[in-house]
Amino acid sequence: MADGTTGVAPGPLATPEGNPLSTLALRDDDAPLSRVAHDVVDAVTGVEGAAHAAGQSRQASSRALDWFVFGVADVQTGFGPFVAVYLTAQAWTQADIGLVLTAGGLISLIGQMPGGALVDALRSARCAASAAVLAIGLSALALALWPIFPVVMVSRVLHAGASCVLGPAIAAISLGLVGHAALGERIGRNARFASIGAGLSAAAMGASGHLLSNQSVFLVTAALVLPTLLALSRIRTHDIVPPAPAVRRAPGIVVAPRALLTNRPLIVFASCILLFHLANAAMLPLMGGVLATQSSDWATVSVAACMIVPQFVVAAFSPWVGRQSVAWGRRPLLLAAFAALAIRGVLFAVVTNPYAVVAAQRLDGVSAAVLGVMLPLIVADATRTSGRFNLALGVVGCAMGIGASLSTTLAGYMVDQLGRGVTFAALAGVAAMGVVVICAALPETRPAAEQVLPSNQHAPDAGLS
Numbered sequence: 001m002a003d004g005t006t007g008v009a010p011g012p013l014a015t016p017e018g019n020p021l022s023t024l025a026l027r028d029d030d031a032p033l034s035r036v037a038h039d040v041v042d043a044v045t046g047v048e049g050a051a052h053a054a055g056q057s058r059q060a061s062s063r064a065l066d067w068f069v070f071g072v073a074d075v076q077t078g079f080g081p082f083v084a085v086y087l088t089a090q091a092w093t094q095a096d097i098g099l100v101l102t103a104g105g106l107i108s109l110i111g112q113m114p115g116g117a118l119v120d121a122l123r124s125a126r127c128a129a130s131a132a133v134l135a136i137g138l139s140a141l142a143l144a145l146w147p148i149f150p151v152v153m154v155s156r157v158l159h160a161g162a163s164c165v166l167g168p169a170i171a172a173i174s175l176g177l178v179g180h181a182a183l184g185e186r187i188g189r190n191a192r193f194a195s196i197g198a199g200l201s202a203a204a205m206g207a208s209g210h211l212l213s214n215q216s217v218f219l220v221t222a223a224l225v226l227p228t229l230l231a232l233s234r235i236r237t238h239d240i241v242p243p244a245p246a247v248r249r250a251p252g253i254v255v256a257p258r259a260l261l262t263n264r265p266l267i268v269f270a271s272c273i274l275l276f277h278l279a280n281a282a283m284l285p286l287m288g289g290v291l292a293t294q295s296s297d298w299a300t301v302s303v304a305a306c307m308i309v310p311q312f313v314v315a316a317f318s319p320w321v322g323r324q325s326v327a328w329g330r331r332p333l334l335l336a337a338f339a340a341l342a343i344r345g346v347l348f349a350v351v352t353n354p355y356a357v358v359a360a361q362r363l364d365g366v367s368a369a370v371l372g373v374m375l376p377l378i379v380a381d382a383t384r385t386s387g388r389f390n391l392a393l394g395v396v397g398c399a400m401g402i403g404a405s406l407s408t409t410l411a412g413y414m415v416d417q418l419g420r421g422v423t424f425a426a427l428a429g430v431a432a433m434g435v436v437v438i439c440a441a442l443p444e445t446r447p448a449a450e451q452v453l454p455s456n457q458h459a460p461d462a463g464l465s
Helices: 034-077 082-089 094-110 112-121 125-145 149-178 183-211 214-233 245-249 257-262 264-280 283-294 296-327 330-350 354-360 362-382 389-418 420-441
Strands: none
Touching (some): 034 149, 112 389, 125 149, 125 214, 149 183, 149 362, 149 389, 183 296, 264 330, 264 389, 283 296, 283 330, 283 389, 330 362, 354 362
């Protein structure tokens, strides 16, 4: 226009002369409104930075869990065959040794469900794990310093009870760190580090007992508690996501312990685990006896090789099993574990050559790698909305103990009455029954929408702390 104005009416988006005005140049009474835009950018940047920091924190906690599992395997190895060797060197009778070992086994059996329920009830699985590791360390120290019957009995009971809490606590921490969708791969990592820790610590403790004394095994075990607790302290509590309140309090969801008895996938899976250990527990001890009758000089070496070879298989394949549990589902891998067990039983029925036996033990590693991942994973699937994950682990652990206890008793009787070949064939038949039960009664428990998450991403339904 002639007066130089643009013809744009004055208003919030124009100058008094009518010139258009960018909204980023607007002013309020105090300061430029462009500050708002900067504030928004800063807020977005802050959120992204916080998310990045949280991801790094969770990765650090995941690495700490790796080393904690490694340390737990180190500590637990000291309570294997070394106990019987140590007590024998202390002039204990075999009857007394058997009594304290049986007491520990019974506590392990009956303590599975109470241990899981206790972890469910506590506010922090990290604290439960810390207390359990300390109890195991005290048990080892008492065993080393006072190898008298009352102290050893209390020590074995304390160790067994603490172990019943420690297993569910590790599973709960794992679930809380990565969530349900990434649990399979996390459990695979746990199995790998546990296998490596058990193998290395068995070699170190064996050398310690040979070069120093049998007592030194338990002193080393007690000392290993310190780095194990240090690794646990590196797992940040805020990275372990507790169950959402809606999971426990949603209308219509029954969370009473007795509700587990109506959980069909859980009960069928526990039955499968009972069959697996009914078939598996007696196989290696029976074959060890066969090898001892053939060549007593090399029997110990052969049995040691039979124990070590599966650990390598577990360490190598457990993470792969965890990943494939998402891609393939749970049932195919579980079927593979039972099939490997059945084949191993058939092979043990017909071979006695030590090299062939050690080679067949690779199948034990296949079964152990699969079961080590599938057990907590399928239990987590079956209890996803009940909030009773750790108690359900105790139920399955109880089934495991029953199967293992019956296996050695029944197999020993069958060997005396029917011979080695028939006994191993019968154990293979029990494993084949497990295959039938899985095919006929166990549904696929993998969630339909489950996706593989990156290692630094946390699932929204993460479980128990």
